[in-house]
Amino acid sequence: MTQRGLADLHLHTSFSDGWPSPAEVVDHVTLHTSLDVVAITDHDTVEGALRAAEYARSTLSPVVVIVGEEVSSRHGHILGLFLERRIRPGLSAAETVEEIHAQGGLAIAAHPFWRTERMATRFRGPVHGTGWLAAELDFDAVEVENSTPGLGLANRLARRLAEATGLAAVGGSDAHILPAIGKSATSFRGRSARALRSALENCTTRPVRSRYEVSALLRYAAWGINHERVATVSAQLPERLRA
Ligand SMILES: [Zn+2]
Numbered sequence: 001m002t003q004r005g006l007a008d009l010h011l012h013t014s015f016s017d018g019w020p021s022p023a024e025v026v027d028h029v030t031l032h033t034s035l036d037v038v039a040i041t042d043h044d045t046v047e048g049a050l051r052a053a054e055y056a057r058s059t060l061s062p063v064v065v066i067v068g069e070e071v072s073s074r075h076g077h078i079l080g081l082f083l084e085r086r087i088r089p090g091l092s093a094a095e096t097v098e099e100i101h102a103q104g105g106l107a108i109a110a111h112p113f114w115r116t117e118r119m120a121t122r123f124r125g126p127v128h129g130t131g132w133l134a135a136e137l138d139f140d141a142v143e144v145e146n147s148t149p150g151l152g153l154a155n156r157l158a159r160r161l162a163e164a165t166g167l168a169a170v171g172g173s174d175a176h177i178l179p180a181i182g183k184s185a186t187s188f189r190g191r192s193a194r195a196l197r198s199a200l201e202n203c204t205t206r207p208v209r210s211r212y213e214v215s216a217l218l219r220y221a222a223w224g225i226n227h228e229r230v231a232t233v234s235a236q237l238p239e240r241l242r243a
Pocket residue numbers: 070077110111128
């Protein structure tokens with residue numbers, strides 16, 4: 001039987017709003033995880049991903065780095081994998097998916113049911129995910145496991161979306177800190193980027209997730225104080241309790 005590999009398809013670095021540098025991500029994945037493949041998907045840039053891929057090659061890391069981007073479309077975040085150049089934010093979701101495919105990339109509906117009302121940071125639009133609109137677009141996969149704390153219900157809805165559309169179901173940590181890397185991941189037959197790609201195209205990927213240690217949750221809380229997770233929480237508070 002062919003061995004199964006493990007990929008984390010959704011990671012951020014200091015080139016957007018993540019804390020670790022691309023080199024720190026690659027070192028951490030190499031030394032402390034069992035991941036075979038990682039996709040670096042910073043918000044609206046491929047620079048961090050290109051650096052990570054170059055660093056992995058130059059240090060002879062066994063980890064394969066896929067160049068990706070989490071594109072802020074007008075209708076929500078969309079992950080592009082196997083990219084060659086940046087896709088600009090602000091396009092419609094349909095145009096964004098088209099641009100990803102035009103480069104030979106694959107398009108994934110990121111955390112489709114993570115919705116907030118407010119504009120939070122320059123990396124974030126008023127909505128995080130494309131919601132049910134994803135069912136009408138030419139996506140290659142749906143992210144059904146995202147490890148951002150508190151997304152349990154959103155992940156369950158995303159699973160329904162994947163089942164309803166028959167698209168590949170994947171997991172990605174959406175890590176912005178090192179201990180979150182690999183908390184959600186995608187299992188696939190084989191170990192290489194090429195094998196991952198064909199698993200996505202043939203809808204044979206399997207999402208997997210593991211629990212956070214308390215220390216990792218505390219670190220995530222510290223990261224969230226500086227970022228849009230605060231807006232996510234405040235958006236759920238009754239109007240009168242908001243600052
Ligand atoms: Zn996102």
